[in-house]
Amino acid sequence: MNDDQDYTATMPPKGSKRASLAAPSKTLVLDNGGYTLKAGIVSSANSEPSYDTCAVIPNCIARSTRDRRTYVASELEDCKDFGELAFRRPVEKGFIVNWEAQKAIWDHEFSGNSAGDGLRCDPKETNLLLTERPNCPKELQKNCDEIVFEQFEFAAYHRSIGPVFNAYHPFEPNSLFSLPQECLLLIDTSYSDTTVLPVYNGQLIQAAVRRLTVGGKLLTNYLKELSSLRHYNMMEETYLLNEIKEAVSFIVPSYQQFEKHLEQTWKGRVGDKRAVDPSIVLDYVLPDYEHSIHGHARPHDPAQSKLRRGLQPQQGPKEDLLPLGNERFAVPELLFNPSDIGIEESGLPGAIMEALSVLPEAIRVGMMANVVVVGGNSLIPGFMERLDSELRALIPSHYLLNLTRAEDPIKHTWLGAARFASQPERLKEVLVSKAEYDERGSAWLAKKFANT
Amino acid sequence: MPHVEVLPNSTASIAPGWTYVVDTGYDPSKVAINPKNKKRAAAQPRAPRGDGELTSRQQLAIARRIAELNRDNDPKQAIEIPGKSAVPKTQNARRIIQYQRQIKHWLDDEEAQLAQLQQAPQPRAATTLSRLGAHPSRRTTNLITSIPPTPSEATTPAPPSTPAPPKAQSELDDEPLLSVDTSMPPPVNPAELQALLSSPPLPYAASYAAPPPSNGPPRRHFCDNCGYWGSIRCIKCGARVCGMECKEAHEATRCLKWA
Ligand SMILES: [Zn+2]
Numbered sequence: 001m002n003d004d005q006d007y008t009a010t011m012p013p014k015g016s017k018r019a020s021l022a023a024p025s026k027t028l029v030l031d032n033g034g035y036t037l038k039a040g041i042v043s044s045a046n047s048e049p050s051y052d053t054c055a056v057i058p059n060c061i062a063r064s065t066r067d068r069r070t071y072v073a074s075e076l077e078d079c080k081d082f083g084e085l086a087f088r089r090p091v092e093k094g095f096i097v098n099w100e101a102q103k104a105i106w107d108h109e110f111s112g113n114s115a116g117d118g119l120r121c122d123p124k125e126t127n128l129l130l131t132e133r134p135n136c137p138k139e140l141q142k143n144c145d146e147i148v149f150e151q152f153e154f155a156a157y158h159r160s161i162g163p164v165f166n167a168y169h170p171f172e173p174n175s176l177f178s179l180p181q182e183c184l185l186l187i188d189t190s191y192s193d194t195t196v197l198p199v200y201n202g203q204l205i206q207a208a209v210r211r212l213t214v215g216g217k218l219l220t221n222y223l224k225e226l227s228s229l230r231h232y233n234m235m236e237e238t239y240l241l242n243e244i245k246e247a248v249s250f251i252v253p254s255y256q257q258f259e260k261h262l263e264q265t266w267k268g269r270v271g272d273k274r275a276v277d278p279s280i281v282l283d284y285v286l287p288d289y290e291h292s293i294h295g296h297a298r299p300h301d302p303a304q305s306k307l308r309r310g311l312q313p314q315q316g317p318k319e320d321l322l323p324l325g326n327e328r329f330a331v332p333e334l335l336f337n338p339s340d341i342g343i344e345e346s347g348l349p350g351a352i353m354e355a356l357s358v359l360p361e362a363i364r365v366g367m368m369a370n371v372v373v374v375g376g377n378s379l380i381p382g383f384m385e386r387l388d389s390e391l392r393a394l395i396p397s398h399y400l401l402n403l404t405r406a407e408d409p410i411k412h413t414w415l416g417a418a419r420f421a422s423q424p425e426r427l428k429e430v431l432v433s434k435a436e437y438d439e440r441g442s443a444w445l446a447k448k449f450a451n452t
Numbered sequence: 453m454p455h456v457e458v459l460p461n462s463t464a465s466i467a468p469g470w471t472y473v474v475d476t477g478y479d480p481s482k483v484a485i486n487p488k489n490k491k492r493a494a495a496q497p498r499a500p501r502g503d504g505e506l507t508s509r510q511q512l513a514i515a516r517r518i519a520e521l522n523r524d525n526d527p528k529q530a531i532e533i534p535g536k537s538a539v540p541k542t543q544n545a546r547r548i549i550q551y552q553r554q555i556k557h558w559l560d561d562e563e564a565q566l567a568q569l570q571q572a573p574q575p576r577a578a579t580t581l582s583r584l585g586a587h588p589s590r591r592t593t594n595l596i597t598s599i600p601p602t603p604s605e606a607t608t609p610a611p612p613s614t615p616a617p618p619k620a621q622s623e624l625d626d627e628p629l630l631s632v633d634t635s636m637p638p639p640v641n642p643a644e645l646q647a648l649l650s651s652p653p654l655p656y657a658a659s660y661a662a663p664p665p666s667n668g669p670p671r672r673h674f675c676d677n678c679g680y681w682g683s684i685r686c687i688k689c690g691a692r693v694c695g696m697e698c699k700e701a702h703e704a705t706r707c708l709k710w711a
C-alpha cells in the first residue's frame with residue numbers, strides 16, 4: 001500500500017486503475033483567503049510540514065491602466081507601478097464567489113508553466129484539502145464542490161472550516177499549567193472580517209461562532225477614504241493605502257491613551273491653533289513609481305508640509321507627502337470600537353464574550369485559558385496588549401486568561417491543515433474520492449462535509 | 453462630568469444649520485467594568501444608542517457608507533481574464549463559472565430560503581439552540597437564557613446514569629491551581645455538550661456580533677473632517693464636526709454624500 005502511494009507520487013501512472021483506487025499520497029493544502037491564498041503541497045511521506053512549505057500568493061487579478069498589463073495572482077511580483085491598479089477578487093466576504101476569476105488563479109498557480117515549482121500538480125493525481133470561512137452559504141459550498149470535482153477533477157477532496165485545523169497544532173502550555181488541550185478559542189482577524197471560533201476537541205462549536213464586520217479590507221478602505229478627504233484623492237490607490245496602513249498603524253492600549261493621542265494630533269481651530277505632536281504625526285513619502293516603488297514613513301516636518309502646498313524644492317526629487325495623525329490609531333481602533341463609524345456591533349472583546357456566553361461555564365474556563373489569535377490584523381502593534389487588557393476586565397477574576405498570537409499569524413491556519421494532511425490515517429477519514437462524488441452527487445457530499 | 457464644547461467666538465454659535473451637542477465625556481476609568489456585563493441583553497433591538505436622534509435617512513446613509521467600506525469588488529470595473537479560458541468540462545461547471553453574481557445576491561438568496569423555511573410547518577418544535585428565531589436575519593434568542601446557570605444556581609446535577617463527563621472537565625478537576633477555587637464551574641452536562649456540538653452553523657447574517665450593550669459607554673462621535681471629537685452636529689446630514697473650519701470643509705465635501 002505504501003509502496004503504491006509512493007509510486008503514484010513520483011511517477012503518476014496516467015490512466016492506470018491503481019491511481020483511482022488508492023488516494024494519492026500528495027495533497028494540495030489550500031487556505032483560500034480573500035486577500036492571499038496560502039498554498040503548499042504536502043506529501044504523507046514528508047516529514048513535518050513547516051511554514052517554509054507555504055507560499056503566500058495574492059488572490060486577485062489586477063489591471064494597470066498605466067502599463068496596460070493584467071497581472072494574475074503571483075505575477076504581481078513583477079509589477080513596478082501600483083498606481084491606480086484595479087483589482088478583481090474572486091473571494092467576497094471570505095467566500096469564493098466568482099469562479100471565473102478563482103479558476104484562472106488556480107490554473108495559473110497550480111498547473112502549467114506559470115505554476116511555481118513547489119505548487120505544480122496534476123489534480124487527477126492530487127488530493128485537495130481546502131479551508132473555508134465559517135457560515136458559508138450552502139449554495140456557494142455546492143458550487144465549490146462541483147468545480148473541484150467536475151472542472152479540476154481532483155482525485156479526492158475535503159473542505160473544512162480553516163481554523164479548526166489549528167487545534168492540531170502542538171500547543172506548548174505554560175510550564176506551570178497543564179491546560180486542557182480540548183479547548184481552543186481561535187480569533188481569526190484577517191482581510192475579509194474577524195471571526196471568533198470556539199473549538200472543542202477539534203470540533204468547531206458552530207452555534208457559538210461570532211463575526212465582526214471589521215477586517216483588514218475595511219481598515220484599508222477607511223484609511224483610503226480619510227486620506228482622500230483630508231489630503232489627496234487616493235480612491236484608486238488601494239494598494240498604496242494598504243501599504244501605508246501596514247507601515248503606520250498602531251492600536252492604543254486604553255481609552256485614556258486614545259483621548260490623549262487625539263488631543264496631540266489635533267490642529268486646533270480658528271483662534272486656538274495648536275502644534276501637532278511630532279511623536280505621533282508622521283509624513284509618509286509617497287512613491288512616485290519612477291524612482292521608488294514603495295513609500296516610507298518619517299517624522300512629521302511642519303515646514304515640509306507648508307512647502308508641499310506651494311513651492312517644491314528646486315533641486316532634488318519632487319516629494320509628495322501624506323501626513324498621518326489620528327488616522328494611525330483611529331483606523332485600527334474599529335476592531336475594538338466598530339461603533340466609531342456607526343457599525344452596530346460590539347468590538348472584538350464583546351464578540352468574544354458573546355461567543356463564550358453560548359458555552360457551558362466549564363468549557364468557557366477552558367477556552368479562556370487557550371486563546372490563539374491568527375490573521376494579519378493581529379500584527380498591528382498594540383493589538384495583543386489591548387485585547388488582553390480588555391478581556392481581563394470582562395472575565396471573572398478567577399479565570400485564567402492565556403492569550404497568544406500564532407508565530408506566523410498569516411500561515412498558521414495553513415500549517416494546521418498541512419499537519420493534518422501529513423497524517424495519512426487522519427486524512428483518509430475525511431477525504432472523499434472523485435469516484436464517490438460521481439456516484440453520489442453534490443447533495444450527499446455537502447451532508448458528508450457538514451458532519452465531519 | 454459632562455463636557456460641553458464651546459466655540460471661541462459667539463458668532464459661530466448662531467451659524468445656521470448647526471446644533472451643539474452635549475458631550476457626556478464618558479470616562480471608563482470611572483465606570484467599574486462589571487463582569488456580569490456579559491449577561492447583558494445583547495439581543496436587544498438595534499436602536500441607536502446615546503442620541504436617539506438619528507433619522508432613518510441618516511441610518512441609511514451610515515449603512516451605505518459601511519457597505520462601501522466593506523466592498524470587495526467594484527462592479528463598475530470589469531477586469532477581463534487574460535488568455536484563453538479552458539472549456540468548462542460539465543454543464544454544472546459552465547453554469548458556475550459564468551455566474552456574475554456578487555456575494556450580496558447569494559446572501560439574499562440564503563435569507564429568502566430561510567424565510568420560506570420559517571413559513572413552512574416545522575417538523576420539530578424546537579431545534580437545539582434554535583437561533584433562527586422568527587426573523588432569519590437576526591438572532592432573536594435572548595442570550596440570557598442561553599447562559600448556563602452559575603454554580604449557585606445549578607440545581608440539577610447530571611443524573612448518575614449519564615456517561616462520564618468529558619476529559620476536559622476531569623483535567624480541570626485535577627488542575628490544582630484552578631480546583632482550589634471553590635467557585636469552580638459545575639461539570640459539563642454531557643447531553644448539553646452533545647446538543648451544543650451537533651447544533652448546525654448559523655446562517656451568515658445571524659453570525660454577526662450583537663450591538664454594544666445599552667448600559668455600556670455611549671457611542672463616540674468624531675469630526676467628520678479631521679477626526680477630532682465632533683461636538684457640533686450638522687442638521688442637514690447628522691454628521692459631527694469639531695469647529696467652524698471643519699464645518700466649512702464638511703459642507704464642501706461630504707455633507708449628504710451618502711444620503
Ligand atoms: Zn475637525
Ligand SMILES: [Zn+2]
Binds near residue numbers: 689691
Ligand atoms: Zn452635513
